[in-house]
Amino acid sequence: MANKLIISLSPHVHSGDSVQKNMYGVLIALIPAFIVSLIYFGVGAAIVTLTSVAACVFFEWAITKFILKKERTTVGDGSAILTGVLLAFNLPSNLPIWIIVIGALVAIGIGKMTFGGLGCNPFNPALVGRVFLLISFPVQMTSWPQVGQVTSYLDAETGATPLAVMKAAIKAGDASILEQLPGSFNLLIGAPGNCQMGAGSLGEICALALIIGLVYMLWKKIITWHIPVSILATVFVFAGLMHLANPVYANPVDVLLSGGLMLGAIFMATDYVTSPMTHKGMLIYGIAIGFLTVVIRMFGAYPEGMSFAILIMNAFTPLINNYCKPKRFGEVKK
Amino acid sequence: MNLILIAVISLGAIGLVAAVILFVASKKFAVYEDPRIAQVAEVLPQANCGGCGYPGCNGFADACVKAGSLEGKLCPVGGQPVMAKVASILGLEAGTAEPMVAVVRCNGSCEHRPHTTQYDGAVSCAVAHATYGGETGCAYGCLGCGDCVAACQFDAIHMNPETGLPEVDEEKCTACGACKKACPRNIIEIRPKGKNNRRVYVSCVNKDKGAIARKACEVSCIGCGKCVKVCPFEAITLENNLAYIDPAKCRLCRKCEPECPQGTIIAKNFPPRKPKVESDPGTETVKLAAAKVVALKTETVKAELSVTETPKVEISKMEEPKGKTPKAEA
Amino acid sequence: MKTFRIGGVHPSENKLSAGKAIETLTLPKQAVFPLSQHIGAPATAIVKKGDVVKVGTKIAEAGGFVSAPIFSSVSGKVNKVDTVIDASGYRKPAIFIDVDGDEWEETIDRSTELVKECSLTPEEIVAKIKEAGVVGMGGACFPTHVKLCPPPGCKAQCVIINAVECEPYLTADHRLMLEKPEQILVGVTLLMKAAKVNKAYIGIENNKPDAIKLMQEKAVAYPGIEIVPLKVKYPQGGEKQLIDAVIGRQVPAPLAIPINVGAVVQNVGTAYAVYEAVQKSKPLFERVVTVTGKSVKNPSNFLTRMGTPISQLIEAAGGMPEDTGKVIGGGPMMGKALANTEVPICKGSSGVLLMNDKEAARAEAQPCIRCAKCVGVCPMGLEPFLLATLSSYKEWERVEKEDIMSCIECGSCQFTCPSHRPMLDYIRLGKGTVGGIIRARNAKK
Known part of the structure; x- marks a missing residue:
């Protein structure tokens, strides 16, 4: 016989699943949102996304090659591309290139590679990059371009986001300010409609596109329903109670559909590496994120709390993993 | 100004309160510890290798102080000098212990031991051992995944990519025994270093019958017992088809080494045998050849230790009698 | 459709040899019988070099309670008692017998007639099973008589027959059900009697509709036996998973055994072996083995005498393909990769699976991405x-x-x-x- 027999322990077959398949699966799920952002923000969306992806891939490659001096770079696994896209989706479409590059460096360099690369990072790299930029460049990061300016990039006119409106209503204690909101349906499809309102980050503009991505990921079994559903349900219930108690707090449907909540719940909080491992843990994690988000949105200084809520819960993930064990087969209640 | 004053006063007050609490706590909850434990721990190498058999250097220091005698206690890393220091601190007599070293008892390199299968599991000797007999026909020999290398804290054992076997750096080896514990096949033995670092040992742990062992590996012990017969000191025992040289009895005469038909007995760090001028040409060739084997081995193991002689010169001398060289050379 | 509750996967089934009737394999030239073919103490050889044995002669005695005797599957002369590399990858003691003719022990009933009636007491049935060296045929090889003797304080309530064959590729149990349904059902009845219960379930996965239909038709005549079709999911053949799937009880964690929930689980092959042992006085020395693989010319099911080298089965199935990278004893999920093809067929060998070098090699491991x-x-x-x-x-x-x-x-x-x-x-x-x-x-x- 020509070959030596190969010996290893069972199982001798594999499902064929791979890291790449999962990463590219998430990227495919992001395509609808990307198309929508191109329609609404045009050139700006394209420039921001491409810059972010290119910078993330470059930094990942450069760090593995020159600093960690590994023979094989990990660019091929698609995780750097995914970080790049998610980072871009969390940025306004009129952000200058140099800021995006800094964000990518922080996301990959500090958020991911410092801890040992894929699988070792405690915090979601894209969110680390985004929050770093938000704190370092608050002006650029919070001047949201209005939708519909397809050909403009840095010179796009900016406006207030629905979240800013909600915040203003709470601050003023005046529920009538909320009438400026574009309405639930417009928030769902992201259409500017008649209102001349700024929209927000380029990925969060259309809740419907993100939900399509969620359905795709659930269908392909890339993620389970636990995290997104628990976040959305918590936000809905908590915001609903607040709305009932005092109408200056926006109605829960608007809260769900506005800002980065959908993007965060579907794509950021479900990041494999930084979310808990068991279903019970995922539910706790999701509920906590939902709760924190609403708390920050309604009582905090920032209009948006998703990024902070996810990062805070990322820090708790090891603890959740430690205490939430899956239900063992035949477990007897003590 | 007022602001600065308030800040200084309030912070100072917090500091003061905390300091008082700390002070009271340290007095109230102080646990008495023999000060000599800290002193002993000071002179220990603090490598926490566990080679002494205690959990870390502090554990060893604790044991030394409490035991009241240093008999049987040795820090393998620091060796005799450190134990002398410990003895002087405790006012005890240092136990005597021979310096030891880890010895890899397998010589089944790729050329000696043909591969029959290909292992594709997790890179760990322990896993490979649990999987099957190994890539070669020898179910006792080195698996080559390097668990011993990973276990060594002193950078003293390394895989040789050419032979696929681990090699011990005798200068760095502290005989802590971590590699011995890590090896699932019990190949590594902690043996006395021997006079001038010279040792004679059987470099094989194969317990199969002679024919099976020979088929699996060219340098396996086949349990023929020739070495047992030739040993003048009864230092060699044969059990389960495997010879073992008792280091306590071995006087390093090297009579067994040329006797081994498989070249399994290894004499390490000896100067090459001088070709004796004898009348009988037959025995001479054997001895010459044996000497050559020694020279070759000293070369291959790259024992750059106390070998002051230059084996290379000897090799060039040996090159002529290429008649009946023992199998080990092939 | 019933199945177990926690986890599970669905590997591609690849039941290539499902349509192939069981063929009887020719006798080997030399048969090799490892002494530890079962869980528990190894058997002790009771023959020596030069002894003449017949088919069905006991050649090794059980080495304890959790152990089983071994019977010769061939007639001939004992060549030696030596070591052989078995499925574990290590050398283990074994008896080598040179085959000469095919002479059977006279006590064995060689007729193919179905014997339904059995007048033995439960204890006698267990003793006969024990004496015939019957062990679990699913792969774990746990001695059957031990399972039928519940520890004090436990009482069996039902017998569950494992006919799910959840391992991909393997079809031995499937074929056995199609070709010997009545014998299996009699075997199950005997097991019920031995375990002193009047209920038995036969769990069959839904990917074997023909076997489910046939067994359901035949089972009508056997009171107390119920066929339970199960959803295809691996590892349904695991004892605890099967109990969960069939009667919805979970064996308490962590180390309780099935009898604690009143279940006695036996493989369908074991039921057949019990039938032969009790009704035909035939000890366990042959079994159905699937030889399969995508590159195998002619995937087949062979009725094979124990001790036959695997190489002979591969030859009979069309020979070893050039690019074979792995020879697996058992199925792809839990089988053992074999170090050579001279490993003999044992009591627990349910299949031989060949994989080409590309299928066989594992992909390089990447860091854990904690996908859960x-x-x-x-x-x-x-x-x-x-x-x-x-x-x-x-x-x-x-x-x-x-x-x-x-x-x-x-x-x-x-x-x-x-x-x-x-x-x-x-x-x-x-x-x-x-x-x-x-x-x-x-x-x-």
């Missing part, structure tokens, strides 16, 4: 990623606390891992080590 898929598929509700990592760090105390001993080594975690991590390799190592630690601890007490 292994947690989701683990049928025992464990955290495989954690057990594997802790085992590789030799954290034996912690893995014990994380219930490593509950692992059934089904391989679902490693099968599903996107990073191709060799999790089960390390879990097995941890399980072995922790098992040793626990035994040492119990010995001290």
Whole structure:
């Protein structure tokens, strides 16, 4: 016989699943949102996304090659591309290139590679990059371009986001300010409609596109329903109670559909590496994120709390993993 | 100004309160510890290798102080000098212990031991051992995944990519025994270093019958017992088809080494045998050849230790009698 | 459709030889009988070199209660008692017999006639099963008589017959059900009698509709036997999973045995062996073995005498393909890769699977991305990623606390891992080590 027999322990077959398949699966799920952002923000969306992806891939490659001096770079696994896209989706479409590059460096360099690369990072790299930029460049990061300016990039006119409106209503204690909101349906499809309102980050503009991505990921079994559903349900219930108690707090449907909540719940909080491992843990994690988000949105200084809520819960993930064990087969209640 | 004053006063007050609490706590909850434990721990190498058999250097220091005698206690890393220091601190007599070293008892390199299968599991000797007999026909020999290398804290054992076997750096080896514990096949033995670092040992742990062992590996012990017969000191025992040289009895005469038909007995760090001028040409060739084997081995193991002689010169001398060289050379 | 509740995967079934009738394999030139073919103490050889044996002659006596005797499958002369590399990859003692003719012991009833009636008492049936060396034919090879003798305080309520054959590729049990349904049902009746119960379930996975239909038709004549079709899911053939799927009871964690929930689980092949042992006085010396693989010319099911070298089965199925990379004894999920093809067929050999070198090689392991898929598929509700990592760090105390001993080594975690991590390799190592630690601890007490 020509070959030596190969010996290893069972199982001798594999499902064929791979890291790449999962990463590219998430990227495919992001395509609808990307198309929508191109329609609404045009050139700006394209420039921001491409810059972010290119910078993330470059930094990942450069760090593995020159600093960690590994023979094989990990660019091929698609995780750097995914970080790049998610980072871009969390940025306004009129952000200058140099800021995006800094964000990518922080996301990959500090958020991911410092801890040992894929699988070792405690915090979601894209969110680390985004929050770093938000704190370092608050002006650029919070001047949201209005939708519909397809050909403009840095010179796009900016406006207030629905979240800013909600915040203003709470601050003023005046529920009538909320009438400026574009309405639930417009928030769902992201259409500017008649209102001349700024929209927000380029990925969060259309809740419907993100939900399509969620359905795709659930269908392909890339993620389970636990995290997104628990976040959305918590936000809905908590915001609903607040709305009932005092109408200056926006109605829960608007809260769900506005800002980065959908993007965060579907794509950021479900990041494999930084979310808990068991279903019970995922539910706790999701509920906590939902709760924190609403708390920050309604009582905090920032209009948006998703990024902070996810990062805070990322820090708790090891603890959740430690205490939430899956239900063992035949477990007897003590 | 007022602001600065308030800040200084309030912070100072917090500091003061905390300091008082700390002070009271340290007095109230102080646990008495023999000060000599800290002193002993000071002179220990603090490598926490566990080679002494205690959990870390502090554990060893604790044991030394409490035991009241240093008999049987040795820090393998620091060796005799450190134990002398410990003895002087405790006012005890240092136990005597021979310096030891880890010895890899397998010589089944790729050329000696043909591969029959290909292992594709997790890179760990322990896993490979649990999987099957190994890539070669020898179910006792080195698996080559390097668990011993990973276990060594002193950078003293390394895989040789050419032979696929681990090699011990005798200068760095502290005989802590971590590699011995890590090896699932019990190949590594902690043996006395021997006079001038010279040792004679059987470099094989194969317990199969002679024919099976020979088929699996060219340098396996086949349990023929020739070495047992030739040993003048009864230092060699044969059990389960495997010879073992008792280091306590071995006087390093090297009579067994040329006797081994498989070249399994290894004499390490000896100067090459001088070709004796004898009348009988037959025995001479054997001895010459044996000497050559020694020279070759000293070369291959790259024992750059106390070998002051230059084996290379000897090799060039040996090159002529290429008649009946023992199998080990092939 | 019923199935077990926690985890599970669905590997592609690849039942290539499902349509092939069982063929009888020609006799080998030399038969080799390893002395440890079952869980428990190895058998002790009672023949020596030069002894003449017949088909069905006892050649090794059980080495204890949890052990089983071994019978010659051939007639001829004992060549030697030596060692052979068996499926474990190590040399183990074995009896070598040179085949000469095919002369059977006279006590064996060789007629093909179905014998339904049995007037033996339960104890006599168990004794006969024990004397015939019957062990679990599914692969674990647990001596059957031990399962039929419940420990004090436990009482069996039902017999569950494992006919799910959840391993991909294998079809031996499937074919057996299609060709010997009545014999199996009589065997099940005998098992029920031996276990002193009047209810038996035969669990069959839904990918064998013909077997379900046939068994349902025939079972009408056998009171107390119910055929339970099950949803296709691996590892349904695991004893605990099967009990959960069929009667909806979970064997309590961590180390209780099926009898604690009143179930006696036996393989369908075992039921057939019990029939032959009790009704035909034929000891266990032959079994159905599937020889299969995508590159095999002629995937088949062979009725094979024990001790036949695997190479002979491969020859009979069209020879060893050039590019064979792995020869597996058993199925692809739990079988053992064999070091050579001279390994003999034993009581637990359910199949021989050939894989080409591309299929056989594992993909390179990547870092764990903590996707939690292994947690989701683990049928025992464990955290495989954690057990594997802790085992590789030799954290034996912690893995014990994380219930490593509950692992059934089904391989679902490693099968599903996107990073191709060799999790089960390390879990097995941890399980072995922790098992040793626990035994040492119990010995001290």
